[in-house]
Amino acid sequence: MAAIHNDVPELGSTTGGWFSAAPTQPSVHPICTPGTDPLSVALSATVADWPAAHEALTAKRVTDVTGVATANGGTAAIMTGSDETNAAQISGIEV
Incomplete structure (x- = not known):
């Protein structure tokens, strides 16, 4: 079984990069003023x-x-807390 590592230096920057790259800007272009023909009016009402x-x-x-x-x-x-706890417990039983 492969070891699980949480000490990957890229984890924080990857998460931060993903967070900043997520499209979270709420602004949208306004809907155009509808034309007077029935199709334009219907389309504008739909959107x-x-x-x-x-x-x-x-x-x-x-x-x-x-x-x-x-x-x-x-x-x-x-994971860091568990690693530290486990290391302390192992150190406590090592002779």
Whole structure:
């Protein structure tokens, strides 16, 4: 079985890079002013809620990205604590 390593120096920068690269900007281009013909009016009515839907999805994405980054940090802390505890226990029984 392969050893699990949490001392990979790239872990923090990879998580940070992924976090900063995640598309979390809520701004969208405004919907164009509809034309007066029936097709333009119908199309504009169909997409009228897109900006609000985009902003809601972006807010969820921010929450999800933050959750993953936090979980990565928590996992690393747990593994580090376990490693230190195990090392202390092993040192205590070594003769």
